[in-house]
Amino acid sequence: MTNSGFLDEVEGERTQPGWWPFGxxxxxxxxxxxxxxxxxxxxxxxxxxxxxxxxxxxxxxxxxxxxxxxxxxxxxxxxxxxxxxxxxxxxxxxxxxxxxxxxxxxxxxxxxxxxxxxxxxxxxxxxxxxxxxxxxxxxxxxxxxxxxxxxxxxxxxxxxxxxxxxxxxxxxxxxxxxxxxxxxxxxxxxxxxxxxxxxxxxxxxxxxxxxxxxxxxxxxxxxxxxxxxxxxxxxxxxxxxxxxxxxxxxxxxxxGADGKTGLLNASKWTEVATAELARGRRRGLPASVLMLDLDHFKVVNDRHGHLTGDQVLLAVAAALRAEVRSEDVLGRFGGEEFVILLPGTNRFDAVTIAERIRHRVGQLLVSVPGGEIGVTVSIGVAAQPRDGQALDTLLAAADRALYVAKEAGRDRVRTMP
CATH class of the missing domain: 1.10.1760 (Arp2/3 complex 21 kDa subunit ARPC3)
Incomplete structure (x- = not known):
């Protein structure tokens, strides 16, 4: 086992070929x-x-x-x-x-x-x-x-x-x-x-x-x-x-990985989520979808630069990993948008999980020159069977719920009425 790359980089140590690393x-x-x-x-x-x-x-x-x-x-x-x-x-x-x-x-x-x-x-x-x-x-x-x-x-x-x-x-x-x-x-x-x-x-x-x-x-x-x-x-x-x-x-x-966060990219997420939904249907289990969008992320990029924006995406991805189970399917759809499939999870539990994620993301602080910045997230929730059975139907319902969360003032969790 090697820890290659496991510690944060700081300047100063030479690692170029030809420089003998002892003494x-x-x-x-x-x-x-x-x-x-x-x-x-x-x-x-x-x-x-x-x-x-x-x-x-x-x-x-x-x-x-x-x-x-x-x-x-x-x-x-x-x-x-x-x-x-x-x-x-x-x-x-x-x-x-x-x-x-x-x-x-x-x-x-x-x-x-x-x-x-x-x-x-x-x-x-x-x-x-x-x-x-x-x-x-x-x-x-x-x-x-x-x-x-x-x-x-x-x-x-x-x-x-x-x-x-x-x-x-x-x-x-x-x-x-x-x-x-x-x-x-x-x-x-x-x-x-x-x-x-x-x-x-x-x-x-x-x-x-x-x-x-x-x-x-x-x-x-x-x-x-x-x-x-x-x-x-x-x-x-x-x-x-x-x-x-x-x-x-x-x-x-x-x-199948997103280059900035290491999460599943959109096409791979869709493939895995489709297979997971089919497995759940055979077992008679429900499933829910969370659609997440970082609030005012463009402002972060405009004020602090895209490198800082990438750091925020990484921090959010780590927070999402910490809040979901190993069987949940987590992906990045592009930009500041993330999506999560929660197999075997009903609407009530999905909303609870979404609130927990919203709270954790809201506590994140990312270091920038001169201080730290935070970020919030809006989340739309869709669940079987109320919002549909097929993946595209659930995604559409979660996307509409996300729009409602944005209209309600952002930093919210919403479902379709």
Missing amino acids: VLAIARWRLWGLPDRFLVGYVLAVDLTALTGAAVAFHALPVPARDWRPFWILLACCLVYVEVSRSIERSRADFLDGPHIDLNSVWMFAAALLLHPGLAAVVIAVSFAYRWLRVRHRPVYRQTFSAAASMVSAFLANLVPFAPQEFAIFGAALLYGLSNTALITFAVHRSRPGTTLREAMFSPADYALEASTIALGVLLAWALVDWPPVLVLIMGVTLVLHRSTLVQQFRDQA
Whole structure:
């Protein structure tokens, strides 16, 4: 798992190719020092120092068994070779995913945690992240360092579980590795995005399934290195296919995503909402549609510029995500207009949800030069069966209700009488 892109950008740290990112001067130029959340700065440093201290203590207190050197060099070579063969895939993924995402290096790193002396495992992890930084993408160094440190700490914790590659206890080590790494990264994401909930900072179920798959492949790799080394080639091939499949899925998701907010775009929302309504009809469940429009959004763009307007759209999108369920279908129709399908929700509950959304959006504050600005939203509500059954009929009813809310003074929730 990597936190690539998870912390706010500030000026000062060089990340261009050719600038070696180590040494006291390099650390002094980290963007980390410019982050406004001093607790987050301390947290990142604490994880980094824990990893460094753990590796140093391991090398000092525990002799390195001679049998560990052979798998160490094999796993190190696997990391380097895999970065090269998957470089084009990972660069494409990084271009599409500007935030935190799951990488597939846990295959090699968890195998190292299972098989090697803790200090050697830390070296494999550090080399893996450093080489990816050099060959794939130059992210701010403190982020890459934190990701590596989180993986090292997770590996140290997994190493505390007594196991052998053929024993059932290995799954306990795998669970501890995955949970601890997820917790370390998720907390950092949460702290770096003020106003977001822990739920919003978490990855999707598909991402966690991908992480579990890479850890499972790490278990198989550790077993193979002990009993059947030729299987290593097959595991690398399977990992590469899995890696490429994530890129294909990203392309599909990106085609249906709004470029400014990451929500579904109008065409994709219509496709998903139509399918969801059909599913609800088969089950005899109602559904409601909310049509939302930001009040006086043009004034925000005219006074503060379109970049500030984009920040407002992002903040509103985050607020909407926080107020809806995972099964609700959330999209941006364009401009300042959003739309939400609420499956299994009657008219009364839809109005309650709309009021909650209106209240949350009204509390938003977006930083601008010289202060902060807020925004309000008007919402129209339509529900089955009162306002129709088909999606286009519900949208038309919600749009008319939205017009009524605007005419009533804005910052209102309305339904059709």
